[in-house]
Amino acid sequence: MNESGPLNRAWRVFATGFSFTCFGLGAVLLGFTVWPLLRLSSSNPRIAVARVQRAVSASMRVFVWLMKSLGLLTYEIRGREKLAARGQFVVSNHPTLIDVVFLVSFMPEVDCIVKQALWRNVFLRWPVYWAGYISNATGEGLVAACAAALAEGRSLIVFPEGTRTRPGEPLSFQRGAAQIALAAARDLRPVTITCDPITLHKGNAWYRVPPRRPHWVIAVGDPIPISSFLRAAEPQPLAARHLTQALTQWFDVSITQQLGKMRTETRPGG
């Protein structure tokens, strides 16, 4: 099938709708059966939450496999082994709706911050509850909760942008990620996500599929040390601002390079 022909596009609209329906149904079914059972499978909440998170991660791998098998996307993960260690503070840019799906699929046990709207979402509130994810309801409490999770040796994913990137606008990071890193005294593990042609981005409806099948590159970088920001004799709010600036610059360069390479290289077939 011609990968950019009208027939292929129609197929991708249908298959995207099908995939997302599966996602919603799966979340509801598992959210009322397997996940609560796993959550109650141990009286130790840490063990129970870890079991739910591993199951969520497995279901995300199934979902990525489904989208790939239906011909909706191709992807490439670089440096996946770097995500294996526990207690990692993963920060990533956020171009598309399914970034967190990829990241959770690569990390068997990881905490996420889930926005208030999803806690009210009929499909997703139970899964995120059973998985012990962190709510963004409180400003100050959120930084403390994230730092506490890291201190316990749990891994955490944060999108410093706070929402998906608006294509064409300059990268804008909120300071929460830097505040968490400084509060937890934890280096940042950057993950650069690029998608070409862009799809499922902010302000774009799911059925507006791109002209050809999109390709994701998810590259795990080397740690960004925070020691120089901790040592600096400056108040913490200022340190958070400077770390945020450094982080934004790092991602700006990394995203530009990665996207540039993707567009010049021949995309992998299949």
Place this chain on the structure above:
Amino acid sequence: MGPVQSTEEIFEQLRGVLHELFEIDPARVTLDAHLYNDLEIDSIDTIDLILRLKDLTGRKIQPDQFRHVRTVGDAVNAIHTLLQHKPAAA
């Protein structure tokens, strides 16, 4: 801070604090400037700001007293009101 302070003096001092804590260009700090929307002071910053104001004024500050503060002008008024009261006993 001295015993009698005009709102102008408080405003100038607040400008200094905002620059020192958050590197906010004093030119951007006007009475109408919205702390969150215009000056990008988030809830974490607010905690540090209140701590610093506590040191400077020598007054106990309840976060409640700043709950309604939205603009720099609101903050100046809140500090002004605070300074009308006697310092808290150590």
